[in-house]
Amino acid sequence: MTSSAVPIMGQERINSLDILRGVALFGILIMNINGMALPGSGYGNPNAWGGASGWDLTTWFTVNIFFESTMRTIFSMLFGAGAILFMDRLSEKLPGNEASEIYMRRNSLLILFGAIHAYLLLWFGDILFYYGIAALILFSFRKANFKFLIAVCLLIMSIQITKGVLKYNKLIDDYEKSIAAETKKEAGETLTKKEEGAIKKWTGIWERRNTQPEKAKEEIEKRHKGWWDNVLAFKGRVMTMESYVMYDFFFFDAFLAMLVGMMVYRLGIFTLEKSTGFYGGMMIVGYLIGLPIRYYITMEIYNSGFNPIAFKVMDIFLDVSRLALAMGHIGLLLLFVRYNILGFLLKALGAVGRMALSNYIMHSVIFVFLFTGVGLSMFGELMRHELIYVWAIICVSQLILSPLWLSYYKYGPLEWVWRSLTYGERQAFKK
Incomplete structure (x- = not known):
């Protein structure tokens, strides 16, 4: 390894990217803690x-x-920007294909870290695995022009929206067949095997979305056991997430946001190269598009009594709402960075x-201790709003400990x- 092959040092880092990444990380935590x-x-x-009334419902x-989805989108956008930044800076220092080899090794390691995280730290919602795979594909797009990247983004969004519509229509069909069979059954008529299957199928769909007490009790009992018992009990869920769910959803979710992040970085938006009016407009437009869509979908889910069909509506509009809201959040946060509002917190x-x-x-390490039999066995014992207290304690702790470290x-x-594994040699650690 040449002496020029070194990681980005503190003085070379872009502070606005780090601040956005910190905010997105805490935003992801507020979602992951529920899972x-x-x-x-x-x-x-x-x-x-977790509670569907009072403060739990408000939460x-x-x-x-x-x-x-919004904070995960920001994190994915930053990952895409970071991939371009990494390759640009490394290519300036290294000859030939060496920079590309380091990039590939870096993201192959991320896939490994993700698998270890999911299986051994018991977090089936790990994103590192998907990021590593998406980043390997992203490499081929690093020099593509904007028109091509926009076309690819629109294609991915079209595919995802189409899939959402098809799944929604299929769910409506399953529901209507079940209702028809139930009506026939109530009238005292004999059901065919197909009609009995329709009722059973919809019941299964409803119960998966609205967890039954006996199923919840079974899962709680498993979580309250030791670490290895948890690994064995939930490895099947991880396998599903890193196979079917990855190809059906998470790869496209991450890859689309990474492509958008590449373009946003190239435009100088992340690095505060635009005017204050631009960021203000970005915030307003993002919120004007994203918030009404997300509010409408959330109300539909609530008013339907949390019907599985209503949840599918969100899948149709997910990409539009999450990207719009992400842009709104980024615009607002970058205004804070530009004017150093709450500077101590930004630092x-x-x-x-x-x-x-x-x-x-570390979030997963804490969760394993809090919620499984490894530690306090609190899985299933806290209400949704009470988890916000846990989230806040973790955030404050990391806000204090990270600068200290x-x-x-x-x-x-x-x-x-x-970094040491990526560059093939032990990196300097202490200052």
Whole structure:
């Protein structure tokens, strides 16, 4: 390895990217904590678990409108921007294909880290696995012109919207067949096997979206066991997430946002090269498009009694709403950065963002201790609004500890491991 093949140092970093990454990381945490602490479909359905009234319902409304998918989108956009930044800077230092080899090794390691995180730290919602795979494909698009990138983004969005419409129509068909069969059954008529199957199928769909008490109890009992028991009990869920769900949803979700992030970075938006009016307009337009869509969908889900059909409506409009809201959030946050509003907080968020990998994995370590039999066995015991208290404690802790850590060390601990393996030699760690 040549001496010029070194990671980006502190003085070379772009502070606005680190601050945005820190905010997005905490936004992802507010979603992930529901998946780690609530059984079954409690992650997105308060009627299934976690409370569907009072502060619990208010929490669900707020999180679903402002955070769901949006913070993951910002994080993915930043990853796309970071991939371009990484290759640009590395290509200036290294000859031939060496920069490309380092890029490929870096993201192949991310796939490995993601698999370890999902299986051994028990977080089936891991995003590192998908990011690593998407980043390998992203490499081929790094020099593409804007027209081509926009066309690819529109194609992905069209495919996802079409899939959403088809799934929605299929669900409507299943529901109508079930209702027809139920009506016939109530009239005392004999059902055919097909009609009995229609009722059973819709019942299964409803129960998956609205977790039944006996299923929830079973999952809680499994979570309250030891670490290895948890690994064995939930490896099937991880396998599904990293195979079928990846190809059906998460790859396109991450890849689309990464492409958008590449373009946003190239335009100088992330690096504060635009006017204040531009960021203000970006915020207003993003919110004017994204918030009404997300509010409408959230109300539809609530008014339907959390019917699975209403949740499918969100899939249809997900990409439009999440990208619009992400742009709105980014515009607002970059105005804070430009004028150094709450500068002390921005500085701490920048440190959190610099240690994003370590802090992200630490969330799962904390969750394993809090919610499984490894530690306090609190899985299924806290209500949705109570999880916000846990979220706040973790955020405050990392806002304090991340700057403190970086005052002594050049990188977060996992960032150091990642860089050392990426460059094939032990990197300097202490300052």
